[in-house]
Amino acid sequence: MSFTLDDLAAIVSARAGSTTEASYTKSLLDAGPARAAKKLGEEAVELVIAAMEGEPRAIVAESADLLYHLVVVLQQHGVALADVLAELERRTARSGHEEKASRPA
Numbered sequence: 001m002s003f004t005l006d007d008l009a010a011i012v013s014a015r016a017g018s019t020t021e022a023s024y025t026k027s028l029l030d031a032g033p034a035r036a037a038k039k040l041g042e043e044a045v046e047l048v049i050a051a052m053e054g055e056p057r058a059i060v061a062e063s064a065d066l067l068y069h070l071v072v073v074l075q076q077h078g079v080a081l082a083d084v085l086a087e088l089e090r091r092t093a094r095s096g097h098e099e100k101a102s103r104p105a
């Protein structure tokens, strides 16, 4: 499995500029920031419910919905996924966990 959030962000970015294909992503972006933010909130609540019920398959499905809608909201506001990851990296460095968090080469 090699699909990454970067791959998803690239697809969402391409859909944002698309004028030809029928696309849920495009329609969500065109509906404006409030619509995408509301969907993100709904997906977060659905993940909370799945987590409270403790059903792993539902948690996977709702996590996927949440990550997708997060990427859409980032795209809508021109925020790069790399900036979010850089923020996480800064926090990791600050907490002194950079060695544990570093991946093998």
Ligand SMILES: N=c1c2ncn([C@@H]3O[C@H](COP(=O)(O)OP(=O)(O)OP(=O)(O)O)[C@@H](O)[C@H]3O)c2ncn1[C@@H]1O[C@H](COP(=O)(O)O)[C@@H](O)[C@H]1O
Residues within 6 Å of the ligand: 008, 011, 012, 015, 022, 023, 024, 025, 026, 064, 065, 068
């Ligand atoms: N990962 C996703 C993804 N996850 C969820 N969804 C869509 O998110 C929508 C909302 O999900 P809900 O369960 O809330 O459904 P709903 O209640 O009927 O939706 P609403 O009426 O509330 O909007 C559904 O239409 C799902 O298909 C996604 N749509 C697209 N992607 C990715 O985006 C790419 C481009 O998709 P299109 O923009 O459709 O071409 C796809 O190849 C995927 O990689």
